[in-house]
Amino acid sequence: MPQMAILPLRAVLWDFGGVILTSPFEAFRRYESATGLPQDFIRTINSTNPHSNAWALLERSDISTKEFDELFAQESSARGHRVPGADVLALLSGDIRPNMVAALDAVIAAGFKTACLTNNMVTTNNDMVTTNDNTVTTSESSNERASELTAVMNRFDVIVESSKVGVRKPEPRFYEIACEMLDVTPGECVFLDDLGINLKPAAAMGMRTIKVADPVDAISQLAAITGIDF
Numbered sequence: 637m638p639q640m641a642i643l644p645l646r647a648v649l650w651d652f653g654g655v656i657l658t659s660p661f662e663a664f665r666r667y668e669s670a671t672g673l674p675q676d677f678i679r680t681i682n683s684t685n686p687h688s689n690a691w692a693l694l695e696r697s698d699i700s701t702k703e704f705d706e707l708f709a710q711e712s713s714a715r716g717h718r719v720p721g722a723d724v725l726a727l728l729s730g731d732i733r734p735n736m737v738a739a740l741d742a743v744i745a746a747g748f749k750t751a752c753l754t755n756n757m758v759t760t761n762n763d764m765v766t767t768n769d770n771t772v773t774t775s776e777s778s779n780e781r782a783s784e785l786t787a788v789m790n791r792f793d794v795i796v797e798s799s800k801v802g803v804r805k806p807e808p809r810f811y812e813i814a815c816e817m818l819d820v821t822p823g824e825c826v827f828l829d830d831l832g833i834n835l836k837p838a839a840a841m842g843m844r845t846i847k848v849a850d851p852v853d854a855i856s857q858l859a860a861i862t863g864i865d866f
Contacts, residue, residue: 644824645861646748648749648858650750650753651828651848654830660727664679667723677712678719681715683833695757701725701757704757705721748862753814805831811838826843826845827845828848
């Protein structure tokens with residue numbers, strides 16, 4: 637079987653939480669340690685029945701944050717420890733990674749199209765909560781922080797939000813929507829995400845993918861793919 641031709645790169649797609657922002661997993665672990673929960677218990681709940689659990693339903697706007705609070709508590713109770721969903725949402729925060737924003741700016745300056753692919757939710761106050769696999773921006777954020785986040789989001793050509801399109805990563809339709817909005821094919825894209833489960837369908841569609849564990853290493857990989865000297 638002949639190999640699929642590698643198309644010229646035209647677009648760089650970015651996860652937000654865990655890529656542009658730091659991951660909140662350490663906050664989860666601090667909460668687990670303080671409350672006597674097993675390590676990574678919250679992540680285990682989020683990854684159980686990942687297409688139909690409370691987390692998935694909230695990211696698709698199928699339930700409210702109030703409903704999420706109780707449903708997450710039920711799911712965690714079923715695994716031995718009751719954790720209110722409100723506690724989890726309160727843990728979700730992330731700091732902007734200046735080196736990733738600088739890389740985004742360099743990609744834009746080089747002429748590549750850009751998109752932010754974010755799993756998010758809307759709170760009962762209509763505040764947009766960007767989870768993107770567990771990172772959040774809430775109304776409790778300072779005006780300065782909110783301005784900084786807005787400035788970053790405004791850099792992207794398009795933003796694909798699960799709460800608005802009704803599908804979420806890792807559903808293939810989510811990536812198709814991103815490509816349609818940018819007028820590119822999957823083979824013309826590279827996608828950065830910190831979760832392998834989100835990268836697998838993108839790779840299966842023909843995208844080049846970068847798993848962001850160490851941001852410095854991820855930027856080095858992006859440099860090799862784009863030819864940009866960051």
